[in-house]
Amino acid sequence: MTGETVDPGKISLLKHDGDRRARALRAAFEPSAPKDLLRGFAALLVATAVVISVLFGVGVSVIYRAEMIRDAEVLADSVAEALLAQERDLLLAPAEPGVVAVRLAEEHFAAFDRRMRRYLQPFGIYKIKVYDADARIVYSTDVPLIGRADPDNPLLRQVLASGATLSEIKRRGQVADLGGGVRFDVDVVETYLPIRHDSRVIGSFEVYLDLGRQYEQLDRSVAVSVVAGVLVVLVAFAVLFAFARHGAARYALVLSEFAHRDATDPLTGALNHHVLLEKTEALRQRLGDGEGQRGAICLALIEVDQFPALVDAAAPVTVDAALRGVSSAIHEQMRDDELLGRHRGGTFLAVLARPDLSDAVLFGERIRRAVSGTATPGGGRSVTASVGITRCLPADDVATAVRRAEDALRRAKSDGRDCVRAA
Incomplete structure (x- = not known):
């Protein structure tokens, strides 16, 4: 320890600077960021074109007026000299x-x-x-x-x-x-x-x-010059905007890829846990009355039986293929508005837009049978799954409902695995 003290003001400034950078970083990765940037760039191009056109027109007018005065001085000087010489x-x-x-x-x-x-x-x-x-x-x-x-x-x-x-x-x-x-x-x-x-x-x-005549010529010359200048600026800006739009499209594609990678498990295609929770709340709101009320749903925890032993016994490629097969089997039994996420390791969490627990249990049985029909590549042993089902009422917290589903899953495993239990 050096005994030095830290100025609280400096800490505050650093904190605010970090907050600004964090906000800027989040804004840069928003899905709407490419369109916002493109709109801002288009507005900047239009404003710049207007300013350039105005300045160009004023500049041309000033130059022409200066030339008119110079020409008038030359003419007047010639006339005055001739008059003075003659008279x-x-x-x-x-x-x-x-x-x-x-x-x-x-x-x-x-x-x-x-x-x-x-x-x-x-x-x-x-x-x-x-x-x-x-x-x-x-x-x-x-x-x-x-x-x-x-x-x-x-x-x-x-x-x-x-x-x-x-x-x-x-x-x-x-x-x-x-x-x-x-x-x-x-x-x-x-x-x-x-x-x-x-x-x-x-x-x-x-x-x-x-x-009078010179002003008419001045107006025509300025108009022609400004139109020509504006056309050149528009062509140049059109090329810039085309490049910007192409860059924005690539930016949007990269953001989409990042968003997809952040939202989904790259191995199984299932949603990552934090994204699944966000989408679950949105689903509950849609199933409610639209006034902030949440609808009832069911949760299903599907775990590959003896997953640690499978990892120890099989090559990583084999385990990955087995997990992809299980994820695909679950997806085939789900509706379009239902959600599947990777809970942890060999466990998946299915969010079902079904308020009836018995309907969710039937879904779990279909999943169990579908998973039991899969096998690890290379003629390995068959894969089975245990399923824990629970109902999440409108007043329930999702995390609490997930813990009930975990209790049901533990009962399924203690009852010999490859079965469905509800809590």
Whole structure:
């Protein structure tokens, strides 16, 4: 002894862990386990397919939207460069000695506006604005906006401060187009492009590019991509599910074999003792009124006479064959709803769905005669059996009734064996 003490908390944790493992092990060997696993796997596949499809669709949409913005920026940048190159003399004017600013003289406005609308129309551009360094609109195809300041526009402020090109997709409630009309609920890419002079940002273009056609293409492309992706996922998951179902079938077969081995004696095919007791209670419930009441049954203990001597005198193969013959002879005399179990050694316990003791005694006589007709293989001696019969009333415990059957069996053996006695 080391004198060390054990923490009760550790014992509790170990106990709970062992209980969980035991429960998990029992659940894994339940007959319904393969179907439960297959249903769980199918649900997991469906959920995974949905998640993959959603993520794939969102990912494709995000990628396409990013490409649309990039394309819009490229187009807007090309348009802005071309405009600035063509109209530089009109748009850039000295504000003070040595300082150039974005300006548009009033006398040039009408001709400049016509050229803008004619030039921008083929590019799908709704509107264009030209800002000076103070975020004031110098020119716009939406004429009423000219002269207004937009200092609270975060993208515009950032472009004027950093000189970067920035874009965003927006849904506008209404937009005045180049033809003078108004369009409602329009999706546009707003692109802000800096206007530079001698590496200094002195203003900005704002270009509204129509996304209607691109959005239609986007919707079609996303739909096609998602459908294609879903089909690929479904095919892959169908293959996985087929393998899983095959594995579940093999698992169920193995469980069935284990259950059969656990439930029956491998030598004689009779039920093992604990399984026999469980099925006996179920039989009594079926024979009752279905409200938890148990019906009357009879029990028969059949023992191969002088079984120890037979084991000592014969080879194991011979003894096994004799036991199989006895089990088969008993089975032939039983009804389909009656039970036969291996009680111990050379003793079998028959559970009879017969409430009448005299009927059970007649059954025992038939068993005795049937067993007496068997012989050990190789011309050995004949096998005989002693039978003890008892009645198990609804109020009786099966174990108590089995002890009465054992008393009857002992009387049969003391009366010379190869006979039937009832208790």
